[in-house]
Amino acid sequence: MIVLDYTDRRPLYEQIAERFQSLVLCGVLEKDAAVPSVRSLAMELSVNPNTIQRAYAELERRGILYTVSGKGNFVSDVETARKRQETEITEEIRELVKKAREAKMTPERLCELLRRDWNGGQ
Amino acid sequence: MIVLDYTDRRPLYEQIAERFQSLVLCGVLEKDAAVPSVRSLAMELSVNPNTIQRAYAELERRGILYTVSGKGNFVSDVETARKRQETEITEEIRELVKKAREAKMTPERLCELLRRDWNGGQ
Amino acid sequence: MIVLDYTDRRPLYEQIAERFQSLVLCGVLEKDAAVPSVRSLAMELSVNPNTIQRAYAELERRGILYTVSGKGNFVSDVETARKRQETEITEEIRELVKKAREAKMTPERLCELLRRDWNGGQ
Amino acid sequence: MIVLDYTDRRPLYEQIAERFQSLVLCGVLEKDAAVPSVRSLAMELSVNPNTIQRAYAELERRGILYTVSGKGNFVSDVETARKRQETEITEEIRELVKKAREAKMTPERLCELLRRDWNGGQ
């Protein structure tokens, strides 16, 4: 369910957090569903429990998970995850538009590239 | 001409490299134009010369600058910078599409947001 | 009568204890009234009996409940609960004043905010 | 400048973060001032560098510090600290009002207690 990419420059905890965000968004993890315990996931991924804890802490900060001490971590809400994702999308759009302008690209061309990736993508 | 943002989490050398890429793209720096010497730019920006060195090395790696030993660093040409920028744009589009799909956005909606940012932006 | 908030970071036993204190204060639980047995309340709230045990132990420590072996737990009296509440209020005032001073707030402003919350609150 | 209270139930990193927030608010630490390096403060307080890092990360999250990788941590802005403090004050007022209502206290009485603490306090 979670695959770590050690060649990725992003830290492990960030990859893990992003993956859970996706799993909540795609409906695999529903509201109030328990995510794996810090220790069991650490075992499964062969990483230190602290790394999982950091990923979960980040997701809690984003409002995607909530922690019940002594019980485990649970999914807050799909809507929160969706809002977070949209915020990220807005930020990425801003960067992309800035770069496209610099490359003297038209918005039409940019949308065309985008649609092409959408259709050709996985 | 170059403004560093110390609150930006990206390393200084990367901010500097990006800025030079933009300056080449927008035509301020033309083919074969000399960029400031490592020392003088380090002085001007109040940063360690190593930081400038690293930025220039990165730009050389991208083919945007070339070095003439004993003379300094010079702009290769605009086309190289444009190609590099387009590569970055392609990669960002890929990420953006992936995120938008996860958020169950349509390509139409994504293009709309993009156009809106384009028009509302600076 | 008792609603647990699993997203609250405070431990469950503390939420339960606080709720009983409120119920005594507002007169729902009168002097010498029996509170639910550890087992039945644990069933009702779907929590571990240890959690209820701990909540009752805490309330006994505060003098709000007393235990009759083999019979159950009972409310001491309203006055004890009120004194406890006032102690808590005094402590919170101390913290609040400390923070307000640091924020260079005047006592008038603080009282104004307090009255506004009082009137706008539930 | 920073004193840790090991009898305090709050974690060390939280005490450290709160202390820095106060130091920014009272003007001891001004905008863009450097705070001690993670390692030096860890030495000074005889705690693990990770504990300091966590405190600084929390302050960065609150917008009170910003990090320049390889250089150190710096104060963002006094205004940000003040806003944060006011948010905390608002939350504490809400709790306090809730408790005072339960104790059947009048707002006048509550304000009186508050003023008394303000004048009698340090």
Next chain:
DNA sequence: GTGGTCTAGACCACA
């Protein structure tokens, strides 16, 4: 068993 905090210590990128 579960998360929270903390220590000790390593290795890395960046300045």
Next chain:
DNA sequence: GTGGTCTAGACCACA
């Protein structure tokens, strides 16, 4: 030298 990430492992409160 400075922060960022990660490991290994301990001890605690809570359920």
